[in-house]
Amino acid sequence: MLRIGGSIETHWFLGIAVAVFAALLGLWYLATGIALVQPLFLPSPSTVVDTLIDQAKSGQLWSDAKVSIFRIMVGFAVASAMAIPIGVLIGTYRFWEAAIEPLVDFIRYMPVVAFVPLTILWSGTGDMQKFLIIWIGTFFQQVLLIMDNTKRVPLDFVDFGRTLGMKDQSILARIIVPSAAPGIWDSMRISLGWAWTWLVLAELVAATSGLGYRITTAQRFFETDLIIGYILVLGALGLFFDQTMKFLSRRFFKYEEAGR
């Protein structure tokens, strides 16, 4: 287990992972239990759980989460729907790469945070501004990732299509796209994780609903338990979406592991 390239059995892996979680939780209990830190800064785990249960019972948690999930779905779907064709195009044709890649690369290095004031000026503090921030934060990254996925299609696949007398368009549709698809899906999964960050950022700065908004209001009333509870919920939601994407990937691209 402690050797480079060593192996580990599943029950050991799970055991160690659970132990680390438990140890951190224990430390948290201990620190709050012996009043090492004031509850204002770090409430006990049970307080956080109780608060979350209250929020769930009153329906607040669900309505906050619903708003945030809706925003992420729309923003991410629009970004992806645009990034996939563009990424495939610039990964396939050098002309489109020259036309688009340097521009995207430049915009990618502009901090998303700096767009928040601008997007508020453009579209207020409603859903549209959240979509915009999610879009700016994910679209440009996705384009470059998908370009890379497309470029990784073996050249021999394309050459084989040529020897069959296939036209470029049909090579693109019937060889390049299916060949790059598993990689593209994985890029989407990775960028979905980032989308959560941008959403919460947008909701923290200016919003009237959503998980991020609830965290800012909680701060005003020194509800540390609520802040920590919502951060945990955000983490759990992110993990859930990531695992769902992974699960779907195994369903869609079963052939990849058929022999493993």
Add this chain to the structure above:
Amino acid sequence: MNRFKVEVRELGKDFQARQQILTALEGVNLALSENEFVSLIGTSGCGKSTLLSVLAGLQEPTRGTILLDGAPVEGPGRDRGLVFQSYTLFPWLTAQANVEFALRGNDMAKRERGRVARDHLRLVGLEKFASAYPSELSGGMKQRVAIARALSYRPEVLLMDEPFGALDALTRKVMQELLTSIWEQHRITVLFVSHDVEEAVFVSERVLVMTNRPGKIKEEIEIGLPRPRSHDMLSTPEFAELYGRVLESIRGESLESAGFAANA
């Protein structure tokens, strides 16, 4: 009027490398008769794969002409089938669907495509693996499907670019025998690129030895070994004599490419 299936005349290929022009092929002349199995052998980097790629139409020749049945060819086409050294089966398709993919260009009903694909999988002994994905197949099996795929759409010429180069020595031998027996039963014009002298002598009617860069045909050696062939032949004096001749021809080139004087 034209007795050759494939004819290559004064073929040359240059590459632009930085400010320099690299000549990969120069003055290549060769001719394949109908249903002849010819190997092209040379040291690595001699341009044999480039030549095959030019014949397949994947690269443009800088000079010279290629004739197929007497007519000049330009660009790739279904009259020439190529088997790659790398695995080129599509991982998202089953063995059967991979072969059918190649048949789409033929004017053929879907049922008919299925039947032809199955027939060709049977030809390479993989009818039981028709519904297997490439990730479930060994390297040798993948190349067998690739051969079935290339034969299925009936190209005029089969071009093979070191198709067994990535396989282990034992699998290689099995594949050579399989290819030989397929060719013996269903004659087709084949140009087979290899850097393995034994392999080239075993599978071919004729071996063409290439010089180092710029590559051209240095010598051609008739392999008069009887058919059907099997690996028992490897220990016969006739085989040893041909093996020796090809090896001797290629040896000078190997030494030179390894940095020794040509006449060492």
